[in-house]
Amino acid sequence: MAIFNKDARASDEARGASHGGGSSSSLSIIAAGTSIDGDIETEGVIRVEGRVEGSINAGRQVLIGRQGEVRGDITTREAVIGGTVQGTITASERLEVQSTSVIHGDINTRAIAVVEGGRINGTVRISDAKEQVESDVAEVTALAVGR
Numbered sequence: 001m002a003i004f005n006k007d008a009r010a011s012d013e014a015r016g017a018s019h020g021g022g023s024s025s026s027l028s029i030i031a032a033g034t035s036i037d038g039d040i041e042t043e044g045v046i047r048v049e050g051r052v053e054g055s056i057n058a059g060r061q062v063l064i065g066r067q068g069e070v071r072g073d074i075t076t077r078e079a080v081i082g083g084t085v086q087g088t089i090t091a092s093e094r095l096e097v098q099s100t101s102v103i104h105g106d107i108n109t110r111a112i113a114v115v116e117g118g119r120i121n122g123t124v125r126i127s128d129a130k131e132q133v134e135s136d137v138a139e140v141t142a143l144a145v146g147r
Contacts, residue, residue: 026044028046030050030051032050034049035053039055039072040055043059044061047064049065050068051071053072056074056075059077061077064080064083064101066100068084069084069085071086071087074090078095079094081095084103085101085104088106091109091110092110099117101118102119103119108127
């Protein structure tokens with residue numbers, strides 16, 4: 001009996017498609033004691049319990065644990081920060097700053113929750129949905145004109 005066969009792969013692909021696609025629901029974990037030197041990009045969720053020296057771009061969510069440390073920019077839809085970040089955080093929908101977090105850098109988001117004890121050393125910019133749409137339209141227009 002074969003371990004992998006054509007029907008098993010098709011079944012796995014069908015299951016992934018029924019959950020909105022495999023990559024958007026994926027979870028990547030940088031464990032405590034692990035150090036990454038370089039940029040990280042994912043369509044899903046990334047949880048950092050270790051250390052990352054580089055930017056993180058996650059399509060869905062970035063979670064920084066209490067011992068987690070990021071030295072670089074973070075771009076995502078939603079972020080929950082419990083550790084240390086040195087860089088700009090851009091969370092298009094929501095940012096949660098937990099009581100154990102220290103952020104050295106600017107924040108751009110639509111909504112923010114800061115738990116007592118959380119520290120932010122930088123500029124916080126809160127934009128509403130209308131400003132975000134206008135910004136996106138201006139960016140697309142600039143790209144189209146630049147062609």
